[in-house]
Amino acid sequence: MRVMVIVKADKQSEAGTLPDKKILTDMGKFNEELVKAGVMLAGEGLQASSKGARVKFSGGKKTVTDGPFAETKELIAGFWLWQVKSMEEAIEWLKRAPFEGTEVEIRQVFELEDFGDNATKEFKEQEERLRTQIAGKR
Amino acid sequence: MTATDTHRAIDAVWRIESPRLIAGLARIMRDVGIAEDLAQDALVAALEQWPESGVPQNPGAWLMAAAKNRAIDALRRKKRLERKHEELGQELEAGPQAPGDLDAALDDDIGDDLLRLVFIACHPILSTEARAALTLRLLGGLTTDEIARAFLVPEPTIAQRIVRAKRTLTEARVPFAVPRGAELAARLKSVLEVIYLIFNEGYAATAGDDWMRPALCEDALRLGRILAELAPQEPEVHGLVALMEIQASRVGARVGPSGEPVLLLDQDRGRWDHILIRRGLAALERAEKLGGSRGPYALQAAIAACHGRARAAAETDWARIAGLYAELALAAPSPVVELNRAVAVAMASGPLAGLALVDALTGEPSLRDYHLLPSVRGDLLGKLGRFDEARAEFERAASLTRNARERELLLGRAAACARG
Numbered sequence A: 001m002r003v004m005v006i007v008k009a010d011k012q013s014e015a016g017t018l019p020d021k022k023i024l025t026d027m028g029k030f031n032e033e034l035v036k037a038g039v040m041l042a043g044e045g046l047q048a049s050s051k052g053a054r055v056k057f058s059g060g061k062k063t064v065t066d067g068p069f070a071e072t073k074e075l076i077a078g079f080w081l082w083q084v085k086s087m088e089e090a091i092e093w094l095k096r097a098p099f100e101g102t103e104v105e106i107r108q109v110f111e112l113e114d115f116g117d118n119a120t121k122e123f124k125e126q127e128e129r130l131r132t133q134i135a136g137k138r
Numbered sequence B: 001m002t003a004t005d006t007h008r009a010i011d012a013v014w015r016i017e018s019p020r021l022i023a024g025l026a027r028i029m030r031d032v033g034i035a036e037d038l039a040q041d042a043l044v045a046a047l048e049q050w051p052e053s054g055v056p057q058n059p060g061a062w063l064m065a066a067a068k069n070r071a072i073d074a075l076r077r078k079k080r081l082e083r084k085h086e087e088l089g090q091e092l093e094a095g096p097q098a099p100g101d102l103d104a105a106l107d108d109d110i111g112d113d114l115l116r117l118v119f120i121a122c123h124p125i126l127s128t129e130a131r132a133a134l135t136l137r138l139l140g141g142l143t144t145d146e147i148a149r150a151f152l153v154p155e156p157t158i159a160q161r162i163v164r165a166k167r168t169l170t171e172a173r174v175p176f177a178v179p180r181g182a183e184l185a186a187r188l189k190s191v192l193e194v195i196y197l198i199f200n201e202g203y204a205a206t207a208g209d210d211w212m213r214p215a216l217c218e219d220a221l222r223l224g225r226i227l228a229e230l231a232p233q234e235p236e237v238h239g240l241v242a243l244m245e246i247q248a249s250r251v252g253a254r255v256g257p258s259g260e261p262v263l264l265l266d267q268d269r270g271r272w273d274h275i276l277i278r279r280g281l282a283a284l285e286r287a288e289k290l291g292g293s294r295g296p297y298a299l300q301a302a303i304a305a306c307h308g309r310a311r312a313a314a315e316t317d318w319a320r321i322a323g324l325y326a327e328l329a330l331a332a333p334s335p336v337v338e339l340n341r342a343v344a345v346a347m348a349s350g351p352l353a354g355l356a357l358v359d360a361l362t363g364e365p366s367l368r369d370y371h372l373l374p375s376v377r378g379d380l381l382g383k384l385g386r387f388d389e390a391r392a393e394f395e396r397a398a399s400l401t402r403n404a405r406e407r408e409l410l411l412g413r414a415a416a417c418a419r420g
Helices: A011-015 A021-036 A087-095 A121-137 B003-029 B032-053 B059-087 B099-107 B110-121 B128-138 B144-151 B155-171 B181-203 B214-230 B235-248 B274-289 B296-309 B318-331 B335-349 B351-359 B372-383 B387-400 B404-418
Strands: A002-008 A040-045 A053-058 A061-066 A076-083 A104-108
Touching: A002 A087, A021 A040, A021 B214, A040 B274, A076 B214, A087 A104, A087 B003, B003 B032, B003 B059, B003 B110, B003 B128, B032 B059, B032 B110, B032 B128, B032 B155, B110 B128, B110 B181, B110 B214, B128 B144, B128 B155, B128 B181, B128 B214, B144 B155, B144 B181, B144 B214, B181 B214, B181 B235, B214 B235, B235 B274, B235 B296, B274 B296, B296 B318, B318 B335, B335 B351, B335 B372, B351 B372, B372 B387, B372 B404, B387 B404
Parallel strands: none
Antiparallel strands: A002 A076, A002 A104, A040 A076, A053 A061
8 A cells, every 4th residue: 555654844844944964964874765665655845835826726716826825734744655564563654754743744644445345346436436527527 | 452463463563573673683693594493583582572561663773683692502502513423423514603793793794695595595405486485475575375375375375385395495405605707697697587477467367356466566666676786786686676666567557347358458457556656667768778678578668668667558559569579589589579579560460461460379289278379379360350250269278368357358358249
């Protein structure tokens, strides 16, 4: 299964300052470990929200707001995509990450198998029809 | 944390730590079987203590320390035994290092140990099944039960397979070393074969009711990715990883709503996994940069990449694929490659040109029971409007496949031919 590991923004990341050398080195080591274990599929750090934008959809209208955005704790500063056997494995890996003074979130990615044995044939067909419809609308 | 939670956490720690643990211990003990037993003992200790004490802050170090203590005991016993043997005037080869060297030895670069472990698990003296099971167990950190479920065989069968494999390695005194020189190429080939076999068992299950078992593909991919970092200078390792990444990118598109197979050209390419395609193309580039674009795995990856790059089936560069198959036929000649080349030629130059190549293969003894030969022939005959012949071929193909889903698909195509 795959998980997305979501790293929250903080004052520093929002100010656009890069982490100090020690943190970068430690993070580099951790990333290397993830790659060597065949766990890391992708991972990116995000620039400050001042360089971002939001599009609001409401009543058929689209309103664009430019960053920065105020609620720092709800912003994300980076993510990984990991391939693991279980949520517990993801947690074990994350515990090894060199973070301090923050909370990092792990979320499971939907996979085909999630609809697997438990899903009825009708459900799968409905899912397929929906996908076809969505594809048709694109 | 409940006891169940702790056990699940221990499973996860085991998966992460056991390959390193076993690899380090194997070098000290010079015996993979003993190393695995010691690591297992440490796991048992964790299972006994952690539910009470909680999972330690650094579980890997805890397991390593527990295993080290057991290794020291084992070495002391061995030394005593050796002394006795010496007293009896028996000649003995140099034993393992003294317990004092153990800490330093275990903290040495673990990467080399892991690579040694890969080579030993895939040693040619073992049967292919044993190699696959041992590799999943030692490098993939899978339990016997997980391996048994993956290969659809009873757990005792796998357990026995692993025990026997370890015994064979001990009895043959297979050195715990990375092969060098001319031997390296042959041994690496065996490693790549095992990983690709595991992948294929997941990608095109040879038995059972499911067309694919994606978890097994993921295990193989993970092993491949690990190997790519352990032996980064070997182009064919990257070739294999590229091939598996690109093939795995299609897993979600290869099954229809009721679990039936969907053929490559009929797949909804929007459902391909573009992260995996990108990873595959990057791995292929690594192989090519090392000058290894002509190896069998890199060539197959290059073929898969042609499909991966085509946004629609109609955009496929069939001429290039036919050319790559011709190269592959030289690098790794086989009737199956020739059959694939026939398909590509048919797509590039028309069904008649392809059929000529397929017909040349019908007498091939190794393809006698290979369901894809009549399947391809049926397809080409159908395209030429020769429906009666095509139907007979599809029916023959259906009778040859062992996969239930594939049989349905082939019978469906036979029925379509009957309708003309």
